[in-house]
């Protein structure tokens with residue numbers, strides 16, 4: 001079995017961002033969960049990016065036994081009113097057991113999408129790391145074009161946090177060395193199959209299997225053969241095969257190790 005440790009099924013049921021799911025959206029989400037199960041993806045962690053999307057993740061987790069929620073504010077969603085939303089996120093986290101909240105995320109720093117406010121992103125990032133710390137929850141990290149600032153912000157907390165994963169890991173060797181040294185996991189997605197990513201496959205070949213999680217980020221980042229289409233948690237075995245080949249292990253062995261990693265990190 002596999003676990004999709006980072007998915008956005010909330011974005012697969014509806015077209016608009018940052019609006020609450022309606023009853024009419026759930027049949028599509030139910031179908032996603034069922035097709036995933038048929039393909040051996042037995043657990044799915046759905047990750048929030050904003051307050052409404054975090055509420056959606058909680059709502060989806062409530063309806064499906066094998067789906068869990070991660071809540072938080074994405075750096076690109078750290079608007080000037082982020083503190084208001086953060087208060088509400090905190091209220092959700094207070095009910096973490098009941099709401100099946102297994103982590104905080106996706107949080108971090110992103111200087112790719114413009115415009116951005118570095119200070120505000122850093123403030124929102126740190127506040128949410130502290131929330132994870134207070135609640136003994138692991139973290140799903142987002143970092144894009146902000147490696148140095150991200151590492152600097154995280155450094156002061158990293159020894160105390162319960163653990164975390166660099167979601168959609170696609171970074172250089174020096175970054176990999178730092179985060180692996182800190183005991184973090186890296187999340188591998190469809191881009192491991194993209195032809196231009198030879199440099200990245202070389203890095204992943206050297207990352208110990210006990211530090212790797214599999215995730216789709218669906219509906220985004222489909223593996224090469226589905227590029228241009230919507231990604232799906234059921235596609236995990238496709239790019240997992242690439243990871244297995246890089247490490248000279250069977251797909252079954254990779255599934256076993258990465259599932260174990262995910263169950264340990266998120267206590268699921």
Ligand SMILES: [Zn+2]
Nearest residue numbers: 006047106217
């Ligand atoms: Zn994501």
